[in-house]
Amino acid sequence: QKEVEQNSGPLSVPEGAIASLNCTYSDRVSQSFFWYRQYSGKSPELIMSIYSNGDKEDGRFTAQLNKASQYVSLLIRDSQPSDSATYLCAVEGDSNYQLIWGAGTKLIIKP
Amino acid sequence: DADVTQTPRNRITKTGKRIMLECSQTKGHDRMYWYRQDPGLGLRLIYYSFDVKDINKGEISDGYSVSRQAQAKFSLSLESAIPNQTALYFCATSDSTGTGDPKETQYFGPGTRLLVL
Numbered sequence: 001q002k003e004v005e006q007n008s009g010p011l012s013v014p015e016g017a018i019a020s021l022n023c024t025y026s027d028r029v030s031q032s033f034f035w036y037r038q039y040s041g042k043s044p045e046l047i048m049s050i051y052s053n054g055d056k057e058d059g060r061f062t063a064q065l066n067k068a069s070q071y072v073s074l075l076i077r078d079s080q081p082s083d084s085a086t087y088l089c090a091v092e093g094d095s096n097y098q099l100i101w102g103a104g105t106k107l108i109i110k111p
Numbered sequence: 112d113a114d115v116t117q118t119p120r121n122r123i124t125k126t127g128k129r130i131m132l133e134c135s136q137t138k139g140h141d142r143m144y145w146y147r148q149d150p151g152l153g154l155r156l157i158y159y160s161f162d163v164k165d166i167n168k169g170e171i172s173d174g175y176s177v178s179r180q181a182q183a184k185f186s187l188s189l190e191s192a193i194p195n196q197t198a199l200y201f202c203a204t205s206d207s208t209g210t211g212d213p214k215e216t217q218y219f220g221p222g223t224r225l226l227v228l
Binding site: 008032034041042043044045046049088090092093098099101102103104 | 151152153154155156159199201215216217218219220221222224
């Protein structure tokens with residue numbers, strides 16, 4: 001059974017600080033990794049995708065991938081109250097382009 | 112206009128009733144998915160379709176059926192609703208033929224909140 005694990009939180013971070021969200025996965029052959037943001041009662045929206053080891057930056061967001069250790073992280077710099085949401089990690093499943101989803105980490109940014 | 116739409120957005124029904132949730136997309140994507148989301152459990156895949164003639168069961172398909180009426184439309188039916196099917200249901204799409212985002216990238220509709228009494 002392929003699994004994606006996330007700490008459910010909540011993770012509380014002061015406004016302006018760096019929020020660090022982590023995700024581990026079980027399938028060593030996974031190639032594509034995704035971070036989605038989901039506000040309460042709303043649908044998931046894609047923040048970033050990453051498929052090479054190392055860092056990928058997009059504005060205040062940085063995704064980090066370490067395939068040897070099987071984890072992927074999301075850093076949010078200069079955290080804002082509007083970043084308060086649940087962050088879902090998703091990992092490529094089998095060859096049918098399915099995604100395996102973590103249960104999400106709830107992030108709270110305190111003003 | 113939204114690229115992926117779902118109707119209805121909210122639905123209350125009674126145990127034993129048959130209901131249908133509908134999903135339409137204008138993204139031109141070939142693949143469509145139905146998920147349910149329960150608090151603390153994340154997204155669970157019910158059914159997915161790679162094209163009109165290719166429909167597959169997900170991890171929790173029991174009690175559900177689907178129909179892919181056209182490339183742009185994918186409906187989910189609950190044959191005889193039961194209270195533990197109360198959940199938030201999402202439709203999603205992905206594009207296996209594109210050259211931009213990774214092919215696994217999924218785009219979600221706004222969701223349907225279903226309550227079964």
